[in-house]
Amino acid sequence: MTTDVPGTATEPVHPSDRIDTSVPHPARRYNYWLGGKDNFQADRESGDALAERFPTIRISALENRRFLQRAVGHLxxxxxxxxxxxxxxxIPTADNTHEVAQAIDPTARVVYVDNDPIVLAHARALLTSSAQGATAYIDADLRDPDRILGHPDLRRTLDLSQPVALMLVAVLHFVPDGDDPYGVVTRLLDALPSGSYLAASHATYDYLPPQLAEEARGAARGGGPHGVINLRGLDEFSRFFDGLEMVEPGIRSVAEWRAEGEPQPRPSVVEVSMYGGVARKP
Structure with a gap:
C-alpha cells in the first residue's frame, strides 16, 4: 500500500512488505519535526524541504501534539x-491518547489506526494499556472508514452503543478533496451514538503570504505528490463539524485552544497555521 494517510483493499501479505524507506511518510516526517529518531533520510529531506517553505512547521507540529493532549484531557x-x-x-511519543485518558480513568479504551507499518510496530510495542482499560491497533487507512468500523479489533475494544471520541488530529489535511474527506468524516460519525465527539486539527493557508496560499490551494485541488499537505481555510475546516455542537472556545488555533495552562507566551496563530476544534454529536 502506498497511501499517505491511515490499508486499502489490495495489501501485501504482510504489512512489513509495505515499508519503503526511500519514500517519505507523513508519520515519520512528523516524528522528525518532533525531534524523534524513528525516521529515514527521505523523511528528513522532505521535512527539511517543507521547513524551508514554512519555517515554523516544527512549532506547528509541537503545538498540534499539545492540542491532542488537551483535547483528550478535556474529553x-x-x-x-x-x-x-x-x-x-x-509514531508514539510522550503522553499518547490512552496515556492521557487512562491517567484520568484507568478503564478508558482506545483504538489506534494508522497505515504505516512502522507506526503500528512501535504502537504495539510501546502503547501498553492499563490493566483495567484496553488498547488496540488497526492497520487501515482513514479513507476506508468501513474497514475501520468493521474491524474485529475495534469491535472487541469499543462499544459503539456508547459515546466515542473520534480523534482526527493532523490527518485530514492528507486527504485531498478528490477522496471526499467530508464524506469520510460523516461516515465515521454516523456510526457513533449521540454524545460522541469529534476532535480534529488541520493545517491552514489562512495565515500564509498570498503566493504561498495560492500554491497550497493548487496542490489541494490537484491532489499533489505523495505526502502533500492539503491546506484548507477556516470555512473548509468548519465544514467537518457541520451538525455538531462546538465545545468552547470553538475553532481556534491549536496554540490557543484551552491553552491557559501552557507555557507563556504562546506561539502566534501565524507561526502555527493550524486550526483545532472539538464538537459533540447531538
Whole structure:
C-alpha cells in the first residue's frame, strides 16, 4: 500500500512488505519535526524541504501534539468520555491518547489506526494499556472508514452503543478533496451514538503570504505528490463539524485552544497555521 494517510483493499501479505524507506511518510516526517529518531533520510529531506517553505512547521507540529493532549484531557475529565478512536496515530511519543485518558480513568479504551507499518510496530510495542482499560491497533487507512468500523479489533475494544471520541488530529489535511474527506468524516460519525465527539486539527493557508496560499490551494485541488499537505481555510475546516455542537472556545488555533495552562507566551496563530476544534454529536 502506498497511501499517505491511515490499508486499502489490495495489501501485501504482510504489512512489513509495505515499508519503503526511500519514500517519505507523513508519520515519520512528523516524528522528525518532533525531534524523534524513528525516521529515514527521505523523511528528513522532505521535512527539511517543507521547513524551508514554512519555517515554523516544527512549532506547528509541537503545538498540534499539545492540542491532542488537551483535547483528550478535556474529553476524559469534563465530558466523561471513556472510549477513543484515534485515526492517524503517528509514531508514539510522550503522553499518547490512552496515556492521557487512562491517567484520568484507568478503564478508558482506545483504538489506534494508522497505515504505516512502522507506526503500528512501535504502537504495539510501546502503547501498553492499563490493566483495567484496553488498547488496540488497526492497520487501515482513514479513507476506508468501513474497514475501520468493521474491524474485529475495534469491535472487541469499543462499544459503539456508547459515546466515542473520534480523534482526527493532523490527518485530514492528507486527504485531498478528490477522496471526499467530508464524506469520510460523516461516515465515521454516523456510526457513533449521540454524545460522541469529534476532535480534529488541520493545517491552514489562512495565515500564509498570498503566493504561498495560492500554491497550497493548487496542490489541494490537484491532489499533489505523495505526502502533500492539503491546506484548507477556516470555512473548509468548519465544514467537518457541520451538525455538531462546538465545545468552547470553538475553532481556534491549536496554540490557543484551552491553552491557559501552557507555557507563556504562546506561539502566534501565524507561526502555527493550524486550526483545532472539538464538537459533540447531538
Amino acid at each position: 476524559a475529565r469534563s465530558a466523561g468520555i471513556r472510549q477513543f478512536l484515534d485515526i492517524g496515530t503517528g
